[in-house]
Amino acid sequence: MPRRPSLQLPSALDNPPRSAKVTIVNPEKIQAALADITAENDPTLKHLKLASLVSAVFREHGVELVVVGGSAIEFYTEGAYVSGDLDLCVDDKGNRPSARLRQELMGALGAKGGPRSWQVGGLYVDLLGNLENLAQTSMRRIKAQYGEIRICPVEELMVERILSSHYPNDFPSDLECAKKILAAALMDEVEVDWTEVRRLAESPAYNNWNRVKELTDEEATTLQIRSPYDSER
């Protein structure tokens, strides 16, 4: 039986030189892409297609966007979690877009609103500012229809979502989310650096290692597999 494709850590081949610009962005192709995105009724595909188009348009101006939040969780888990908001952040390795540039670029897509939230293609796009990312693992990347999409590292998403599921108060919907991320990771649907998960969880920014280990072990038991932290018991 062929092995299921795992969402892997990127190799050097997945990192094209910065000069390799996307060239799809012209008005005709934008209109065709928007028609496709607007007609798309699968919420997960709609989010990723729109992320691909918006990322391509910003990339042509030296701005790298990163998919975060529910759309990133959906990418890793297919968890039926995402709503009608596409959350994006600016990667600080690229340029920082001014409000005017944001309006210009989103305007080229026919978006309404701004300067941080727009309606376009049947979704809301929220540009949440600079990416908060402490993970030392790389962005995951997917070569989508309209340009490469960069996704927040799963290690950061996992530790962050486990924190919000129990601190400062229990939050059941985030716990379900955290469990789905853990399950995808434990079942090798997505490649995870478990050492990095632990490092992040032990860092002062999260300080939730005990809960991360506990939940990882619990989910491994549910899935009847060995926890990556088993030897530490």
Add this chain to the structure above:
Amino acid sequence: MPWEDWLKGRRARRETGNRVAPEIIRRTSSSSDKRLRKLFNGERGLPFKKTEEL
């Protein structure tokens, strides 16, 4: 990763998640409720594909 490879894994990922949590875990409310429910006819987003349709 190529788009096609990601697509191929969708059903398996959904099935794995279904082993540890309900199939649909979309939040029932958020600060974006008003605008979302207006855009999606009272819902917070488009309906999800069923697992068997992935």
